[in-house]
Amino acid sequence: MASVKTIKDVNLAGKRVFVRVDFNVPFDAQGNISDDTRIVGALPTIKHLVDQGAKVILASHLGRPKGEKNLKYTLAPVAKALSERLGQPVLFVPDCIGPEAEKAANELADGGVILLENARFYKGEEKNDPEFCQALAKLADAYVNDAFGTAHRAHATTEGITKYISGPKVSGFLIEKELDFLGEKTAKPERPFAVILGGAKVSDKITVIEALLEKCDTMLIGGAMAYTFALAQGKKVGDSLSEPDKIETAKACLAKAEAKGVNFLLPVDTLVTDKLDFGNAQVGETKIVEGDIPDGWQGVDIGPKTIELYKSEVAKAKTILWNGPMGVFEIKECAKGTFAVAEAVAEADAISIIGGGDSVKAIKKSGYGDKVSFISTGGGASLEFLEGKTLPGVAALEQA
Template sequence: MAKKTLKDLDVKGKKVLVRVDFNVPIKDGVVGNDNRITAALPTLNYILDNGGAVIAFSHLGKVKTEEDKVSKTLAPVAKVLAEKLGKPVKFVPVTRGPELEKAVAELKPGEILMFENTRFEDLDGKKESKNDPELGKYWASLGDLFVNDAFGTAHRAHASNVGIASNIKESAVGFLIEKEIKFIGGAVDNPERPLVAILGGAKVSDKIGVIDNLLEKADKVIIGGGMMFTFLKALGKNTGSSLLEADKVDLAKSLIEKAKAKGVELLLPVDAVVAQKFSNDVPFKTVSVDEIEDGWMGLDIGEKSVELFKKALEGAKTVVWNGPMGVFEMSNFAKGTIGVCKAIAELKGAKTIIGGGDSAAAAIQLGFADKFSHISTGGGASLEYLEGKVLPGVAAISEK
């Protein structure tokens, strides 16, 4: 890749600013899922082991009031990080000022400090998320080098990524972002073929750019989830009370036409699991997509669709999956997502990539995480990357 990566930097004796993604669930001061902390360890350990000092920082949720500061402090994260690194992490409970500057000045090679939630700066005019020039310059002044390893926010231009990178002599992406670019970028721009893309989720409007871009790149595109009903409506089928974006039916028609023109096989479900209410506690049945009655809503794909998609995956060399096939949080409507997840996980000799979000949550929850080549850590960022968009947090990094 054309951007500098961590191994392109000489970190010895340097103070390295590292933007990590520690936006983790915290309840009553206790960290829930710590996957994102674990994911940052290779980058942090590399810098520490090679004689650098680390100044780590992250956002955590949204901070709109002074009260939010109590529940959105990164102090509990610093404790978990120290346990995982097996060394002390000095936590500095501010985002700027003499206390932070003194702690940075005293930091020695091989040591790490972490400062407070970058979003605390948003209380005063959204300085962090609006990329306030003075703030980016200030944070850049605290270190010698900058490493961005927060893929989850790479699609946003914030003071803590673009702001710092624009004001420091040398910057690089960390191992996590490097891996994301290698897998997602490689899958879309230079895939081993056949490339099969599986897209689910609720709305076509959320995935227009992704579908459009993948129709230029993929050999097959499979559509499931709530957005399948907009496509079925575009084919003239009755969709009952299913989720439908009426204003996107013409768009769905044009995407079906584009697939034909490009010679891309666009596959839609042939059956659906339907119920009369959006609930796990009501009767449900499986019907053909030609037989969805008024008053019934589709909440999952049926078994015949799972078999159809399984067959379409045979021989695939690259598979990109983004979005569940149904309302997988409800056990009665999770079978489609489980079936597709299992089919991808069992493919032999294929590069299999999950583009973050709900499909990543589903794969982890269903115990298939280690069966995939790569599970993206960024929902919005991976979606924009799949669309072919430039990610500002990566674009701002020094060229090789």
């Protein structure tokens, strides 16, 4: 995907700027924001616009209200948290279109900030309805997208609105960084380039595997997808989570890796258990096995020999991309492999890129989150971008 213009390339002073951010933050049982990473991630873009004297109109979704106004998903608490982080008032507007939103946008002072109510309270957001897009566009003279996590969706606030705004349509700093690390730094990596892929399913990541086999020198596989590859090699996996219908797909990947000269590594030993209770975060008896996994047992993590093998490979790399845990890291007894890989990635003398989703939770839980080069804010968007797909929310912006 070609590079796009950013807020550094345009002067937005005095303009009403519609900024699509990703404030889809988690809340605890008491209704407090439990992780404000996404709010903090948006601050550089917001501060730049404020300092430039733009009138900043922030829009986001939160949760899945399914096109209905549901105050369980109101962005009001986010406005309060953002105001504290930004060090200036953020006016919350209880709608995202209509007279009240238009009045707030038109009366905004230079350098002022408002946050609109959840765009997904309207069905037109996810349907990318032209009328809804036009109503949103009435609020602004220019558009900035800084929500990479939703850039793979052609929604009203990520794509449709751009057709009705005549002024600049550029990216914020967060999207710029995502495109640089997930795009440029994996397209032209410093070598050796090691890719670590985990998670449950080969089917979820098959196109990513195929795309990255074109670029990487080494690929390390962990998580439940390793058991599908084990089946492809004629091994037994007991009761492990696997996709028997994807054996031919896995075989094709192994053949492609061999043809491309990619060092494709699968676990040489596995931590197995005879009982997994994910809901209560408990396992039964555990043991380490090499080779076939017996019936009645299932793999839940990579074993100690695999940990050492993977650590030594990661240590050689100059560029590392990690997407997906090595095991059921949410359970203490099954987290050793994932956390060992996290440590190896963090300690490597390399550009280290964590590609969204569970890998982000894992690197943060391991305590090494502040030691890697880049943590992607996109789950599905990261994967689609790595696959080489066009992201509508990026394609809608002006090309550099």
